Amino acid sequence: MADTTTLPRRGWLARLGAQEDLNFLLTNRVPRIALTQAMGRFSRIESRWLTRLSIAVWRLFTPLDLSEAQRTEFRSLKDCFTRELKPGSRPFDTRPDILCSPSDGIVGACGVVQRGQVFQAKGSPYAMADLFGPTQDASVFEGGRFITLRLTSAMYHRFHAPADGTVEHVTYLSGDTWNVNPVALARVERLFCRNERAVLRMRLATGEPLALVPVAAILVASIRLHFLDVLLHLGRRGANEMPCSATQAKGQEMGWFEHGSTIIVFAPPGFELAPGVQTGTQLRAGQPLLRRVS
Incomplete structure (x- = not known):
């Protein structure tokens, strides 16, 4: 038997x-x-x-x-x-202690930043310094939370401000276009650090730092940000530094991918995963992602 x-x-x-x-x-x-x-x-x-x-x-x-x-x-x-949705399709949680999901997506690896390292998949770590690039200091997120949101090709591809705040700096790093599905994440070391990406550094209205890292992938090689009059694409080699001061209201549209990919959210100590958020959870933009620990 x-x-x-x-x-x-x-x-x-x-x-x-x-x-x-x-x-x-x-x-x-x-x-x-x-x-x-x-x-x-x-x-x-x-x-x-x-x-x-x-x-x-x-x-x-x-x-x-x-x-x-x-x-x-x-x-x-x-x-x-890059379609827009009907008004009201993605309501954002208005509670001030909640950081909302900036996009539709499936929660991948998530956890605590330890010794400057996070995970793209189980047993596959990478350094935040490699992800953020040589010009950015990621130490403020040590001991904080990271969450990976994977957008499938069929999902809504625009992303929004998870809370009230100001985008203070954007670093664009050109790179490869590996697929970012679970199969590739389990097999390609430091995949997110190899792919084209942008690092959006925010300062929340409450004073804490926040970072959003949109990572492009195969068939996805353009990232548009409303507050920068430039299309970020593979032709821009090296680390492109773009200081800015773009005030964002919670839920305000920040930009879009031209297919589907990944956004990694970094929050400092003092935040925890919102109830029900774990690897495999499917979220819509506006739903609770993190909450401030009182």
């Missing part, structure tokens, strides 16, 4: 492992940057029929729901990726 119950399970695990290998091969063992740049050009083609066809193909692979979108007709695939 024991043998007959374990054999199917082993077969299922083998099939799952084969699927993960295929996923990793198809999305990472390809010319990622060239494919991403080509996708960027394709997504900007303004053609109603081509856009409808692309969305129909997209829906074969992902549960794309456009019922909340302000518009259901799009000029281009990019127009669909």
Whole structure:
């Protein structure tokens, strides 16, 4: 009896492992940057029929729901990726002790920053100094919380201010475009530190520092911020430093990805995960992410 119950399970695990290998091969063992740049050009083609066809193909692979979108007709695939929602679709928790999720997303690794290290997946640490780049001091987040939010391609791709505050500095770091799905995170060391990303340093209205790190991925190589008149993309090499003073109200739209990717949130000591937030939790922008410990 024991043998007959374990054999199917082993077969299922083998099939799952084969699927993960295929996923990793198809999305990472390809010319990622060239494919991403080509996708960027394709997504900007303004053609109603081509856009409808692309969305129909997209829906074969992902549960794309456009019922909340302000518009259901799009000029281009990019127009669909970066769609706005109907007013009131993402209400933000107004309690002053709550930091809200800046975007829709699935909670990945989360926990406490210890000795300047955090995790992209179980057993796969990376240094905050590598993520933030050579010009930024991340020590203020030692002992604080980090949460990784993964956006799938079908999700709403815009992100918002998690609380009232001011964006004081943006560092843009060009990089690779590895896929950021769980398979790649478990296999590619320091993946977030290799990919294109922006580090948004905020000062909350209550005085605490906060950091949001949008990380791009394969097919996603542009990040737009409303308060900077520049499109952040792979052509900007090196660490690009952009001091600013952009006041943000809780829930105010900050920018968007042009497909889907990851946002990592860093809060200083004094915050804890909001009730129900753990690895695997799916959140919408505006729902409680962290709460201030009284």
